[in-house]
Amino acid sequence: MPRKGGPVQKRSLPHVKKVIAVASGKGGVGKSTVAVNLAFSLAMHAEHAPRQRPRVGVLDLDIFGPSIPKLMALENVDEPQLTEAGAIVPVVNHGLPCMSMGFLLPKAPGTDSSADTPVVWRGLMVQKAVQQLLFDVDWRDMEGGSELDVLVIDMPPGTGDVPLTLGQLVNVDGAVIVSTPQDVALTDVRKGVSMFQKVSVPIVGLLLNESHFICPSCATPHELFGSPAAFRATAARFGVDVLGELPLVPGVSRGGDRGVPYALYSTDSTDGTSDPGGKEWKDTMASVANKVWQFLSR
Numbered sequence: 653m654p655r656k657g658g659p660v661q662k663r664s665l666p667h668v669k670k671v672i673a674v675a676s677g678k679g680g681v682g683k684s685t686v687a688v689n690l691a692f693s694l695a696m697h698a699e700h701a702p703r704q705r706p707r708v709g710v711l712d713l714d715i716f717g718p719s720i721p722k723l724m725a726l727e728n729v730d731e732p733q734l735t736e737a738g739a740i741v742p743v744v745n746h747g748l749p750c751m752s753m754g755f756l757l758p759k760a761p762g763t764d765s766s767a768d769t770p771v772v773w774r775g776l777m778v779q780k781a782v783q784q785l786l787f788d789v790d791w792r793d794m795e796g797g798s799e800l801d802v803l804v805i806d807m808p809p810g811t812g813d814v815p816l817t818l819g820q821l822v823n824v825d826g827a828v829i830v831s832t833p834q835d836v837a838l839t840d841v842r843k844g845v846s847m848f849q850k851v852s853v854p855i856v857g858l859l860l861n862e863s864h865f866i867c868p869s870c871a872t873p874h875e876l877f878g879s880p881a882a883f884r885a886t887a888a889r890f891g892v893d894v895l896g897e898l899p900l901v902p903g904v905s906r907g908g909d910r911g912v913p914y915a916l917y918s919t920d921s922t923d924g925t926s927d928p929g930g931k932e933w934k935d936t937m938a939s940v941a942n943k944v945w946q947f948l949s950r
């Protein structure tokens with residue numbers, strides 16, 4: 653909380669070593685999909701022997717449109733448990749601890765999911781909810797007690813109150829900004845970069861999503877939403893890296909709908925990575941995770 657008469661103090665999140673925010677200037681560009689898959693790719697990071705792999709979690713800060721419950725097949729879970737000290741215990745699927753407003757909202761009448769429960773709140777209540785999600789979750793492994801090495805935060809789209817609150821209150825180690833190649837999305841990328849710079853959050857880099865589609869019949873890459881050149885130019889203008897260019901792959905969307913993130917699909921089976929562009933998507937995501945890990949290890 654801001655102290656009376658003094659500057660706002662940034663804090664670390666309890667039991668979390670590093671924090672990465674995944675943000676976008678505009679909605680619907682694939683930010684949540686990237687956040688979840690980045691978390692798995694960091695957790696499976698090739699540099700680590702299986703026993704030394706980092707503990708990674710995901711926090712969904714999209715209060716008004718939480719996507720993590722669906723992407724993680726956790727839509728119908730019961731309300732999270734509390735520790736003896738009253739902290740919220742994350743919900744786990746596929747081995748990944750997650751927390752989202754979607755787990756704390758009451759279920760919509762006649763359903764066993766909160767997906768259709770509208771959130772109609774005023775600013776102060778949103779601030780309170782964000783602070784609770786940030787500071788009142790116990791990310792420790794309930795069995796071994798180990799802390800979280802990396803928390804990936806799925807931000808709400810845009811440059812509203814939530815990203816500002818996060819940047820002002822929390823020591824965020826880096827932000828990844830996701831965009832598609834359309835002009836309108838790029839304009840918002842510029843706003844996002846400026847906002848994080850204003851609250852002194854280092855930018856790891858920009859990530860271009862749905863940069864191209866590989867034709868299933870002729871294997872030619874097509875730029876469906878515009879040329880990546882403008883995106884690269886925007887990154888260069890701000891002096892930030894382009895972390896990668898992810899193709900549009902139907903299996904990525906199917907995986908999200910089924911609650912099985914694409915990073916978990918194996919590369920040598922018929923489960924979807926035979927999609928045109930599937931291997932390129934996976935290799936790019938692994939390389940992005942590698943760059944994020946290097947950034948965090950500086």
Ligand SMILES: Nc1ncnc2c1ncn2[C@@H]1O[C@H](COP(=O)(O)OP(=O)(O)OP(=O)(O)O)[C@@H](O)[C@H]1O
Pocket residue numbers: 676678679680681682683684685686714717719809861862898899900901902903904905906908909
């Ligand atoms: N590379 C990709 N290939 C195919 N589909 C994708 C890809 N990236 C995202 N999608 C699909 O695009 C849709 C939007 O993605 P997502 O929900 O992750 O976006 P978002 O930016 O988080 O949206 P919101 O602003 O609503 O939070 C989803 O259906 C997702 O499965």
